[in-house]
Amino acid sequence: MSTWNDDSFLSLFPEAPPAKVRIDPAQHSPRWLVDGAMRPFTGPAREVRSRVATRTGTTLSATLLGHEAQLTADDAKLAVAAAQRAWNNGEGEWPSAHVETRIAAVERFAAAVEAKTDEIATLLMWEIGKPWASSRDEVTRSVDYIRNTVVELQRLRQHDLSVQLGTAGGKKHFARTHRRALGVVLCVAPFNYPVNEFLTTVIPALLMGNVVIAKTPRFGVLANLVLLEAFRDCFPKGVVSLLPGDGRVVIPAVMSATEQDVAGNPTGVVHVLAFIGSEGAANAIMRAHPTPITLHKILGLGAKNPAVVLPDADLDAAAAAIVKGGLGFNGQRCTAEKIVFVHRSVADAFTAKVAARVDALKAGMPWDEGVGITPLPEETKLETMRALIDDAVSKGATVVNTNGGRGAFSIMRPAVVAGVKPGMRLLHEEQFGPIIPISTFDDAEAVLDWQRRSPFGQQSAVWGKAETARAFVRKFTRFVARVNLNDVCQRGPDSFGFSAADKSGFGTLSLKEALLSFSRPVLVQAQDQSVLDAFLSRPG
Ligand code: G3H
Numbered sequence: 001m002s003t004w005n006d007d008s009f010l011s012l013f014p015e016a017p018p019a020k021v022r023i024d025p026a027q028h029s030p031r032w033l034v035d036g037a038m039r040p041f042t043g044p045a046r047e048v049r050s051r052v053a054t055r056t057g058t059t060l061s062a063t064l065l066g067h068e069a070q071l072t073a074d075d076a077k078l079a080v081a082a083a084q085r086a087w088n089n090g091e092g093e094w095p096s097a098h099v100e101t102r103i104a105a106v107e108r109f110a111a112a113v114e115a116k117t118d119e120i121a122t123l124l125m126w127e128i129g130k131p132w133a134s135s136r137d138e139v140t141r142s143v144d145y146i147r148n149t150v151v152e153l154q155r156l157r158q159h160d161l162s163v164q165l166g167t168a169g170g171k172k173h174f175a176r177t178h179r180r181a182l183g184v185v186l187c188v189a190p191f192n193y194p195v196n197e198f199l200t201t202v203i204p205a206l207l208m209g210n211v212v213i214a215k216t217p218r219f220g221v222l223a224n225l226v227l228l229e230a231f232r233d234c235f236p237k238g239v240v241s242l243l244p245g246d247g248r249v250v251i252p253a254v255m256s257a258t259e260q261d262v263a264g265n266p267t268g269v270v271h272v273l274a275f276i277g278s279e280g281a282a283n284a285i286m287r288a289h290p291t292p293i294t295l296h297k298i299l300g301l302g303a304k305n306p307a308v309v310l311p312d313a314d315l316d317a318a319a320a321a322i323v324k325g326g327l328g329f330n331g332q333r334c335t336a337e338k339i340v341f342v343h344r345s346v347a348d349a350f351t352a353k354v355a356a357r358v359d360a361l362k363a364g365m366p367w368d369e370g371v372g373i374t375p376l377p378e379e380t381k382l383e384t385m386r387a388l389i390d391d392a393v394s395k396g397a398t399v400v401n402t403n404g405g406r407g408a409f410s411i412m413r414p415a416v417v418a419g420v421k422p423g424m425r426l427l428h429e430e431q432f433g434p435i436i437p438i439s440t441f442d443d444a445e446a447v448l449d450w451q452r453r454s455p456f457g458q459q460s461a462v463w464g465k466a467e468t469a470r471a472f473v474r475k476f477t478r479f480v481a482r483v484n485l486n487d488v489c490q491r492g493p494d495s496f497g498f499s500a501a502d503k504s505g506f507g508t509l510s511l512k513e514a515l516l517s518f519s520r521p522v523l524v525q526a527q528d529q530s531v532l533d534a535f536l537s538r539p540g
Contacts, residue, residue, distance in 0.1 A: 004386050009408035012364055013055040017063075021122055021367050028066020032075070032244055033228045035082035036237030041069035048222055050126040051375045051410035052365060060409045065126055068221050071245035073253035079213050079241035080257040080269055083184045086211045086238030094239045095181045095209040099157060103150050105234045106207055110146040112230035113139065113199075120195060123223040125366035128191055129375040129410070130329055132367050142199045145494050145511065152512040153207050163529060174532045175525035181209030182296055182520060183271030186254055188247070188285070190276045190300075191377060192332045194220025200494075201274040201298065204514035206235065210272065213254055216244045219377040247281075255288035267291045272518065276300035276334070279503050298507035298517050300500065302430045303334050303458035305480075305489045308447055308472065309342040309350055310464025317486065318463040319353035325461070325488030326436045327358065327414050330376055335489045337461060338430055339420070340438045341447045347418075347440045354436060355401040355416045363411060375410035376433065382412050385433045392417050392424040392437070405435075428454065444472055451479045457501030458482070459489040481505075 028048065030041035049062035086092045094102070113120075117139045124135035156179065164175045185205045189198035194217040202212050216224040221244050231240040243250050255273070258266035268291045275282050279301045289295050307322050309315070326337040342350045361372035376382070389405045397419040399405055404415030414434035420426050426437040427450075441447050451460065460476045461484040462469045469485070476483045481499045484490070491498050499508040507517050526532040 004382070004405050004412075005408055006403070006406040007058065007408060009363070009406070009411055010055060010058055010060065012411060013053050013060055013409070014365060015055050017052075017054065017365070018367060021125065023063075023065050023122070023126055025064045025066045028222050028225070030067045030069035030244070031225065031228065032069050032071060033231055033240065033242040034075075034079045034238075035085075035241070036232060038228050038232055041071070043072065043075075044070045046070055048127070050129075051377050051379070052126055052129055053375070053409055063126065065123070066222050068216075068244045071243055071250050073249055075245075076243055076250045076253035077257065079243055080184075080254055082238035082241060083211045083213050084259065084269060086236065087184050090181060090183070090209075092211070092238075093236045094206075094211060097209070099153065099207075102207055102209065103153065106146060106150060106203060109203075109230050109234040110143050112234065113146070113227065114143045116226055116230075117143075120223050120226050123226065124195065124220065127220050127223060128194065128377045129366055131371050131374055134329060135366065138193060138196045141494075142196045145196070145200055146203050148494065148511045149204055149207060149515065153515055156512070156515060163532065171527055173525050173527055174529040175523050176532065176536060177521050177523045179208060179515070179519040180522050182518060183210060184269055185210045185212050185272040185274060185518065186251070186270045187212055187214040187274045188251065188277065189214070189217050189220075189224075190334075191217045191219035192329065192334070193276075195223055197276050197300070198224060200509060200514065201276075201518075202240070204509075205272070205274065205518040206239070208515055208519040210518055211239045213241045213243065213270075215247055215250055215254075216242060218247070251285055252288040255285055256290060258290050268294055270295065272296040272298070274298045274518075278302060296517075298509065300334060300498075300505045300509075301503060302456055303336075303500070303504045304338045304428065304430050304454060304456045305335065305459045305461070306447070306451065307337040307340045307461040307489070308463065309340065309346065310462070310468045310472070311343045311345045312465045312468050313346070313350075313463035314486070315346060315350045315353055319350060319357055321463075321488045322436065322461075323354055323357040323361075325490070327361070327372070327434055330374060330434045331414070331436075332376070332432055335459060335491050336432075337489055338432075338437070339427065340436060341441050341450070342438060344440045344442050347438070351400055351416070351418050351438055354438070358401045358404070358414050358416050358436070361414070363413060373411065373413060373434065376412065377410075381433055382407060382410070385412060385415070385431065385435055388426050388429065388431055388435060389415050389417060392420055392426045395424050396421065397424060397426070397437075430456070448472070448475050451476065454479070455503045458504035459484060461485075461487060461489050 030045040045067040053060040121135035257269040363373035364371040420437040420439040
C-alpha cells in the first residue's frame with residue numbers, strides 16, 4: 001500500500017490558507033434548532049476537522065473548523081415532540097396555512113439562503129473539499145430550485161381548481177382533487193451535496209404543508225447549520241428541526257417514535273423518510289420504524305452507472321464527457337459514470353484519450369483556480385480506493401495514466417484502470433471516488449447481461465450513432481431510470497424527474513414531482529357540479 005504514497009503531493013497543502021477563505025472555529029460552536037429555538041448545546045461536542053489540511057514542514061494536520069453537538073436520543077425526542085405539536089394531525093398552524101402563506105415563508109427563506117451564498121460555499125470547500133465554483137453553484141442551484149418549485153406549486157394549484165368529469169353507470173360525476181401533506185418528514189442528506197440534496201427534499205416537503213426533522217450530514221454539517229437562523233425566522237415553531245450528531249443515535253430515536261391511534265395501538269410518528277445515502281443505512285433506518293406500512297419513502301441510494309462507448313462513437317467527445325462525468329467532484333456523485341464499457345475496436349484509442357485528459361487535471365486546494373482534483377473528506381478514502389485498484393491490478397488490470405492512484409493524506413490523482421474484467425471488484429462495486437474503471441467488450445450482449453445482473457439501476461450513458469445504439473438504448477430502458485444519449489449521466493435539468501430502478505432508489509424528485517412525492521391526493525366529488533361548487537370553498 002505504501003508504494004502509492006507520494007510526498008511530492010504534500011506541497012499542494014498550504015502552510016496557511018488564503019485570508020479570504022479562513023474559518024474562525026469560534027464562530028461554529030455546537031448548536032441545534034428545536035421547537036423554534038436555536039439552542040446552544042452544553043453536552044458533548046465533536047471537533048469538526050477538515051481533510052483540507054494545513055502543513056508545517058512535511059507534517060499535515062486536519063484543520064479545525066468548529067464543533068458539532070452530539071445530540072442524545074432524548075434530545076432527538078424533543079424534536080419529535082415539537083414536530084408532533086406543529087403537525088397536530090394536519091391541523092397545526094403550518095399544515096393548515098393557506099398555500100400563499102407557505103409560499104411567502106419559503107420565498108423569505110430562499111432570500112436568506114441567497115444572502116449567505118459565499119459563507120456556505122466557503123464551508124463546503126473546507127468540509128467536503130468541493131472546488132469554489134462548484135460550491136457556489138451548489139448554493140445558487142439550490143436557491144433556483146426553491147424558487148422554481150414555488151412556480152410549479154402555483155401551477156399545481158391551478159390544476160387543483162379545475163373540475164374533473166367522469167361517468168359511472170351512465171351517471172355524471174364531478175370532482176376536484178387537492179393535494180394534502182403527509183405529516184412528519186425525516187430528511188437525511190448525503191455529504192456530497194449537503195446543501196442541495198438537503199434543500200431539494202426539505203423545501204418541497206415544507207411547501208406541501210409537512211413538518212420536517214432533518215439530520216445534518218456526516219460532512220457538511222457546519223454548512224447546514226448556517227441555515228439555522230433562516231429556518232427559525234421563516235417558519236413557525238417546531239416546523240423545522242435541525243439535528244446534528246451521530247446518525248446512529250439520533251436517527252433511530254426519531255424513527256422509532258410512536259403515538260397512539262384511536263384504538264390505543266402504537267403507530268409511527270414519522271410519516272415520510274427522505275434519505276439519500278447507502279442501501280445498508282436505508283434498511284437500518286427503515287427497520288427502526290414501528291409501523292412500516294404507514295411510512296412513505298423517497299430514497300436515493302447506490303449506483304454503478306455504466307457509460308458504453310460503441311465503435312462509431314465520437315471518441316474525443318466521449319472521453320471528455322466521461323472524464324468530467326466520472327471524476328467531477330472526485331467521482332463522489334451518485335450520478336457519476338462508475339464503469340466504462342468500450343468496444344474492443346476502439347478501446348486503445350479511447351483509453352489513451354481518457355488517460356491524457358486525466359493527466360491534464362490540476363490537483364490542488366478547493367480555492368485554487370481551475371482545480372479538478374481536491375482533498376477527499378473521508379479519512380480512509382485513499383485506502384479504500386487503493387484496495388480496489390490493487391484488487392484489479394493483482395488480477396490483470398493496468399493503471400494507464402501517470403501517477404494514477406498516487407497521492408498523500410487526502411488527495412489522490414485519479415486512476416484510469418483498464419482491462420477490468422469479471423472477478424474484479426471494480427467491475428461491480430460502487431467506488432464513489434476518483435477511479436475510472438474501463439472494461440472492453442466484443443458483444444453488446446455482454447454489457448446488457450452485466451446491467452441485467454447489476455443490483456443498481458440509476459442511469460446509463462450510450463455513446464455512438466443512432467443506428468448502432470438504438471437497440472442498446474431500448475434494452476437499457478428496461479433496467480435503469482434514465483438513459484443519456486451522447487451525454488453524461490447527471491441529475492439535471494432539475495425539471496426532469498430524478499428517480500432510480502432496483503436498489504438505486506425509490507420515488508421521484510424534480511421541481512414538480514417532489515411536490516407530488518411529499519403529498520397525497522384527496523378527491524371531493526358529487527353528482528351535481530353546483531353541489532360541488534357550493535360545498536367547497538377555495539382550497540387552501
Ligand atoms: O450525488 C447525486 C447528485 O444528485 C448528483 O447531481 O448529477 O447534478 O451532480 P448532479
